[in-house]
Amino acid sequence: MGSGPTPNPRLRGMHPPQHPAAPKGLVQIEECLDADGGIVLPPDDTLISLIDRNIANVGDAVAFRYLDYAGPDEGRAVELTWAQFGRRLRAVAARLQQVTARGDRVAILAPQGLEYVVGFYAAVKCATVAVPLFAPELPGHAERLDTALRDSAPSVVLTTAAVRPIVEDFLRGLSQPLPPRVVVIDEIPDSAAAAFVPVEIDIDGVSHLQYTSGATRPPVGVQVTHRSVGTNLLQMILSIDMLDRNTHGLSWLPLYHDMGLSMIGFPAVYGGHSTLISPTAFIRRPQRWINALSDASRRGRVVTAAPNFAYELAAQRGLPAPDAGVDLSNVVMIIGSEPVSMSAITAFNEAFARFGLPRTAIKPSYGIAEATLFVATIDPDAEASVLHLGREQLGAGRAVPVAADAPDAVTRVSCGRVARSLWAVIVDAGTGEELPDGHVGEIWLHGDNVTAGYWRRPEETRRVFGARLQRRLEGSHAERAPIDGSWLRTGDLGFYRNGELYVTGRTVDLMTIDGRGHYAHDVEATVAQASPMVRPGYAVAFTADPADRLVIVAERATGTGRKDPGPAVAAIRAEVSRVHGLAAADVVFVPAGAIPRTTSGKLGRTACREQYLAGGLA
Incomplete structure (x- = not known):
């Protein structure tokens, strides 16, 4: 497995800062690094084997928590310990083994909640391919759900008793020769776990299909492998400095979204827990997110993630009373959008500074589903920052700094340094040649977190995932990457300055007039x-x-x-x-x-x- 240069100069050639060791039996970060500090997955380890370690060694600790705002008790916490989670996984996986074969697709059409988490990992555990989607009750997205189901052709759909009727109604409208079997997660008893037969998982096999959001074209299935998802979670943990085991996740992002899935992936690696909220609960009352962050912040470090609009919405409608006792002093907040909005960051910082929010809390980041998710973020001790650039020159492909008050100034937010064991180069997409720093071009990626291509789209996979870098510059950002390696064309435009990556927008959103x-x-x-x-x-x-x-x-x-x-x-x-x-x-x-x-x-x-x-x- 290749290992790219460690982007942060403070960590070049070094192992990460020392934190308290993991409980006995859990994965140690040293197991996941080679002699040069690059990421290398332990032999035969996948998220499923790491979950098994957690079950065996910290079985009584909380694995996943869901805050239920739909019932009579506002924010009632429903929890699963690792031991309970393990029983549910084996039970649902055993049921799946009765009705699937290795490699079959298993779609999850369920509301946000612990049943969704169990269903997703159960599909992965029995070596089928999970397809995280959503129940048809989500308004306005029936066409996307229809597209994804027809494309992935699942043999089984996992759902819950609460939404089974609408799921079955929706499936009857699909014109498939063999409609998928519906399995209800919360009707499977724990006793079914005894029938589970352990399955060997191929680390380079497909873990799940991540359907793209459809922002620029109809959604397509990205084939995320066990290796790519494990590598990417380690890249995030190291880049964000989540090595302290008293770090937990909190997320309202939907579990069919790549970042939502990552938030339930972290606990598998380091044995902590993630708390989930439904997207609807957040939209209706953004202060729920803030209050949950505050509660978690008092118990340890808490990591969350959201796009631009969520920070703006929380600043507008999620402000607690001054005497509410909210404490945000121990939070890390990833912001990922194309591009990241500095005005959203500023509004949130100004609104929540009085509640102890550090200036370094918000981390502008860049990611893409075709690279599993995470690509770059700013350093753990850095504040979000912008460059002011000349508008016309930027449109012509050059990032030329200007004064903040220049009449043609536009801002771009730094997305920081590229993750370990990942290469990102700025390329003239027409010639395949690397461009110098300060020049805008397409961002190309190479690393083990890059996924296996698009489901059932071989020609598009070759075009997007099989790019060849035709020329490297002196001091290239592709240094130590294989000369004949394949590169992922992201479709995103960006540039480098002072070792940091700036994303300027998507290729399809650059209008030539x-x-x-x-x-x-x-x-x-x-x-x-x-x-x-x-x-x-x-x-x-x-x-x-x-x-x-x-x-x-x-x-x-x-x-x-x-x-x-x-x-x-x-x-x-x-x-x-x-x-x-x-x-x-x-x-x-x-x-x-x-x-x-x-x-x-x-x-x-x-x-x-x-x-x-x-x-x-x-």
Whole structure:
């Protein structure tokens, strides 16, 4: 297994800082590093074998906790110890062994909760391929669920008694020759565990299919292997410095999302626990997230993750009373979006500083499903920071710093250093040649956390995962990577400066108008500031045929449903012209919620463009 250079100079050639040793029998971090400090998985170890270690050695400790806000007791905690979790895993896996064969796909269509965690790991435990999805009760995403089920063709669907009727109704609408069998997780007794037959797991076999969110195209299944998921979890643990065993996870992110899955992966590696909340519970009352973080912070270090909008929403609607006793002094908060918003970070920092939130708590990060998830983050002791760059030069592919108050200044947030045993290079996608620092190009990746390609898409897999780096620079970011190695084309644009990676946007969201490049999210930020009629954070910009025709779609802010949009449209046109030198061919206001969202909450620019071109937006 290859080992890339350790990106952090303070750790180059060294083992990580010393922390209290793991309890006897659990995996030690030294087992996972080679002589150069690179990541190497212990022989035959997978998440399932590590879970077995936890069951054997810390069986009475909590493994997973779910805070239930749907019942009469607000935030009632439901827990599974490692021993209880092990029994449930064996029981559900034994039932799956009766109705599946190795390599069959097993889809999880269940609400957020402990049954979902059990179902996912049970599918992995019996060497089937887990397909983490969602119950059809999730509004607005039936088409994505339909696409994923038809594509993965599961032989079994795991669900819960509460949603079984709607799951079965949905499955009856699928035109498959052999409809999947439905197995109800919470109706399987613990006694079924006795029938489980241990299965050897191939570390390079597929653990699960991670369906992409559909932000830029229809969702496709990413084949995540046991090796890639184990490597990526270790990369996160080392980059974020989660080596203290009194570190726990807390997440409301959906378990069908790659970061949501990672939050239930950490405990398997280090024997701690993760606390889960439903996405709906967070959206309805963001303060629940804050209160849960505070409770966890008092017991030890707590790691959470969320996209831009969650930090903005919590700053707006999740502020506790000054005397509420909230303590955020021991939290680490990953923020991952394309790109990360400094305004979201600033708003959250300002709102929660009074509750002990350290300036170093929020960690801008970069990840992608095709690399399992995690790629880069800032150092454990670093604060989030931005570069101010010339707008026109950035559109032309050069990251040229300018003064913060320069009229054409745009900001980009540093995503820090690339993970251990992972290489990231900035490439001219047309020639395959590495670009110098300060030049914008496509981000290409190489490492054992890169997944095995797309499910049933061999040609696209070869194109995206089989890139070849044609030329390396002196002092290359590909140093020590195999000369003939394959590289993953991420579709993301970025650049290096002072050893840190900056993500500028996605290739498909770079609009070329009159020969100049413009990032859609920069135009959208201008639109948001142009008129109070724009719902904050809910505007999309794209080009329509002919290619240089700029279209802006914005949702109406609360209380503006009956207002004449004419003045707001004029203000948006004027501001976009002044800031970007662009003429908006069309500005469309739609009701709140009308812009399509992905299942991870991102605005669907591509889907919105398709609706616009089809005449579906008035």
